[in-house]
Amino acid sequence: MRVVIAEDAAIFRDGLTRLLIDRGHEVPAAVADGTALIAAVAEHRPDVAVVDVRMPPLFTDEGLRAAIELRTQFPDTGVLVFSQYIETRYATQLLAQNSAGVGYLLKDRVADTSEFIDALTRVAAGGTAFDPEVVSQLMAGSSRLDTRLTPRENQVLALMAEGRSNAAIAAQLVVGEGAIEKHVASIFSKLNLPASPDDNRRVLAVLRYLA
Numbered sequence: 001m002r003v004v005i006a007e008d009a010a011i012f013r014d015g016l017t018r019l020l021i022d023r024g025h026e027v028p029a030a031v032a033d034g035t036a037l038i039a040a041v042a043e044h045r046p047d048v049a050v051v052d053v054r055m056p057p058l059f060t061d062e063g064l065r066a067a068i069e070l071r072t073q074f075p076d077t078g079v080l081v082f083s084q085y086i087e088t089r090y091a092t093q094l095l096a097q098n099s100a101g102v103g104y105l106l107k108d109r110v111a112d113t114s115e116f117i118d119a120l121t122r123v124a125a126g127g128t129a130f131d132p133e134v135v136s137q138l139m140a141g142s143s144r145l146d147t148r149l150t151p152r153e154n155q156v157l158a159l160m161a162e163g164r165s166n167a168a169i170a171a172q173l174v175v176g177e178g179a180i181e182k183h184v185a186s187i188f189s190k191l192n193l194p195a196s197p198d199d200n201r202r203v204l205a206v207l208r209y210l211a
Helices: 010-022 034-044 062-073 088-097 113-124 132-140 151-161 166-173 177-190 201-210
Strands: 002-006 026-031 048-051 078-083 102-106 128-130
Touching: 002 010, 002 034, 010 026, 010 113, 026 034, 034 048, 034 062, 048 062, 048 113, 062 078, 062 088, 078 088, 078 113, 088 102, 088 132, 102 113, 102 132, 113 128, 128 132, 151 166, 151 177, 151 201, 166 177, 177 201
Parallel strands: 002 026, 002 048, 048 078, 078 102, 102 128
Antiparallel strands: none
């Protein structure tokens, strides 16, 4: 897996680079701002970029805005936002741009390095990876699907947004996996997501919900 890192804190940036290299991944570039991120992706065409939210020059939302531009120019490159902050407005724009390969994790809530690597690998492969707190805040501003989905289907879709499998969702809700499969099928139907060899319907459903 080829990874480009955009992180302004030098020690954290170097530590993340070393972690990925030690796990057998390639890090062709590790940069400190959004402009350098776009240039690095253009040059190296990585599988995924790890992007902080607040970077130079103003340390507000430069990282997320750069991630949106990145996805516009290089839609095949996954983006994992990795930050201490939740910025919902641009995060929603990022999610709405493409149907796969996006994630948003909070630095202080990642329990161990394996969890981070697993999430990064999932995003690089076209999946999603979201911290539950990010999902909660993003969904708080989006209620337009409430009338289309039942309360239980909303619960199931929220857990799908966190990247959980049907088995994991069943365990969380203390029901059988078959019941979850029925809920997922109903969600796909209500969101008008027919089976297609070219689309990951779980990702499409989650992004449609969050956007």
